[in-house]
Amino acid sequence: MSELLTLKGTNGVSEIHIESGLLARAASVIGETFSPSRIHIVSDSTVAPLYLEQLEQQFTLPVTHTVIPAGEEHKRLSTVEGIYHDLLANGMTRKDLIIALGGGVVGDITGFAAATFLRGVSLCQIPTTLLAQVDSSVGGKTGVDMPEGKNLVGAFYQPRLVLIDPAVLATLPDQTFADGMAEVVKYGYISNREILDMVSAPDYKKNIERIICECVRIKRDVVTIDEHDTGLRMILNFGHTIGHAAEKLGNYVDLTHGQAVAVGMVAAMRLSAMLGNEDLSERLIGILEHIGLPTELKYGREDIYRSLLSDKKKFGATVNFILVREPGRAEITPIGAEKLHEYVLKL
Ligand SMILES: NC(=O)c1ccc[n+]([C@@H]2O[C@H](COP(=O)([O-])OP(=O)(O)OC[C@H]3O[C@@H](n4cnc5c(N)ncnc54)[C@H](O)[C@@H]3O)[C@@H](O)[C@H]2O)c1
Numbered sequence: 001m002s003e004l005l006t007l008k009g010t011n012g013v014s015e016i017h018i019e020s021g022l023l024a025r026a027a028s029v030i031g032e033t034f035s036p037s038r039i040h041i042v043s044d045s046t047v048a049p050l051y052l053e054q055l056e057q058q059f060t061l062p063v064t065h066t067v068i069p070a071g072e073e074h075k076r077l078s079t080v081e082g083i084y085h086d087l088l089a090n091g092m093t094r095k096d097l098i099i100a101l102g103g104g105v106v107g108d109i110t111g112f113a114a115a116t117f118l119r120g121v122s123l124c125q126i127p128t129t130l131l132a133q134v135d136s137s138v139g140g141k142t143g144v145d146m147p148e149g150k151n152l153v154g155a156f157y158q159p160r161l162v163l164i165d166p167a168v169l170a171t172l173p174d175q176t177f178a179d180g181m182a183e184v185v186k187y188g189y190i191s192n193r194e195i196l197d198m199v200s201a202p203d204y205k206k207n208i209e210r211i212i213c214e215c216v217r218i219k220r221d222v223v224t225i226d227e228h229d230t231g232l233r234m235i236l237n238f239g240h241t242i243g244h245a246a247e248k249l250g251n252y253v254d255l256t257h258g259q260a261v262a263v264g265m266v267a268a269m270r271l272s273a274m275l276g277n278e279d280l281s282e283r284l285i286g287i288l289e290h291i292g293l294p295t296e297l298k299y300g301r302e303d304i305y306r307s308l309l310s311d312k313k314k315f316g317a318t319v320n321f322i323l324v325r326e327p328g329r330a331e332i333t334p335i336g337a338e339k340l341h342e343y344v345l346k347l
C-alpha cells in the first residue's frame with residue numbers, strides 16, 4: 001500500500017508519502033524534493049538508537065544531529081534553544097534542510113526550530129509514533145508547552161515533505177500505540193464514523209495502514225480549508241480543551257497527550273449531554289477501554305476549569321467548545337465562561 005497526498009499551505013505545498021518501508025529509502029525521496037548543502041536531523045533519546053543511523057547513512061552530503069531527551073516535559077523553549085546552538089555550530093544556512101525523526105514531541109519542537117531559525121529553513125517530518133503519523137506531522141502546527149499551558153508558544157509552518165513509514169510502529173510500546181489511537185478515535189467522531197467500527201474490531205491493528213491513510217486524508221482536507229485555525233480546524237481539537245487542561249495539571253508527565261485526549265473526549269461528550277444532546281459517552285468509553293486508554297478525569301473540577309482558561313479557543317469570555325452530537329460530525333459551540341464553569345463542576 002502506497003499513498004501520496006498533497007496539502008497546499010501558505011508557505012508552500014506539503015507532500016505526504018505513506019508507505020511501509022519508506023524510512024529505508026528516505027534519502028532518495030528527500031533528494032527528489034530538496035537540494036541542500038547539509039542536513040540536520042533532530043531525534044530523541046529513544047528513537048535515535050533505533051533509527052537515526054539507518055537514516056543518516058543513506059546521505060552522501062554532510063549530516064549532523066541533535067538528540068533531545070525523550071518525553072513531553074522536554075517540549076519547552078530551552079530544548080529549542082539547544083537545537084538553535086547545534087544548527088549554528090554546524091553551519092546550517094537557509095538553503096539547508098532540517099529533519100524531525102520522532103514522535104509528536106520531536107516533530108513539534110523541530111518544526112518550531114525550523115520555522116524560526118534564520119526565519120525559516122526547509123523541514124521534513126519523519127514521524128515514528130502512531131500519533132505523529134495520523135496527526136502531528138501533518139498540518140504545520142509547531143510549538144512548545146509553557147508552565148502556564150499547553151502549546152502556548154508556536155508557529156504555523158508546513159513541512160515540505162512528510163514521510164510516513166508504518167513499519168517503524170513495530171517498536172512502539174503498547175501504551176504509546178494506544179496514545180495514537182486516541183487521535184484516531186477523535187477522527188472517527190469528528191469526521192468518519194466508519195473509523196469507529198474499524199477500531200472496535202478485535203484485530204484493528206491489522207488495518208493500521210488503512211486507518212493512518214484515512215486520518216491523514218481527513219486532516220489534510222480540514223487544514224486545506226482552514227490552515228490557521230480560525231474556523232473549521234478547531235474540530236481537530238475535540239477532546240483537547242479539557243485534555244490540555246489535564247496535561248498541564250499533571251505537569252506534562254502524569255498523563256500522555258493521547259491519554260489526556262481520551263479523558264477529554266469523554267468529558268466533552270458528558271458536557272454535550274448537559275446541553276441537552278444525546279449522551280454518546282457510553283460507546284466512546286467502550287472503545288477507549290478496548291484500546292487501553294483511560295476515561296476518567298483524575299483532577300479537581302475547579303482546577304480543570306481554571307486550567308482550561310488558557311485554551312487557544314477562548315475569545316474574550318467565551319470558549320469555542322467542540323461538541324459531537326452524532327458520530328462523524330463535530331460542531332464548534334461557543335460557551336460562556338460562567339456556563340462552562342457550571343458544567344465543568346458537574347463533570
Ligand atoms: N502539531 C500537531 O498538530 C499535533 C497533533 C497532535 C499532537 N501533538 C503533540 O504531539 C505530542 C505527543 O506525541 P507522541 O504521542 O508521539 O509523544 P512522544 O513524541 O513523546 O513519543 C512518545 C514516546 O515514544 C517514543 N518513540 C517514538 N517513536 C518510537 C518508535 N518507533 N519506537 C519506540 N519508541 C518510540 C518516544 O521516544 C517517546 O518516548 C504532544 O506534545 C502533542 O501536543 C501535536
Ligand SMILES: O=C(O)C(=O)C[C@@H](O)[C@H](O)[C@H](O)COP(=O)(O)O
Pocket residue numbers: 135139141150151183229233234236237240312
Ligand atoms: O492540528 C490541529 O489543529 C489539532 O488541533 C490537532 C491536535 O491533535 C493537536 O494536539 C494540536 O497540537 C492541538 O492544537 P492546539 O492549537 O490546541 O495547541
Ligand SMILES: [Zn+2]
Pocket residue numbers: 135183240257261
Ligand atoms: Zn492532539
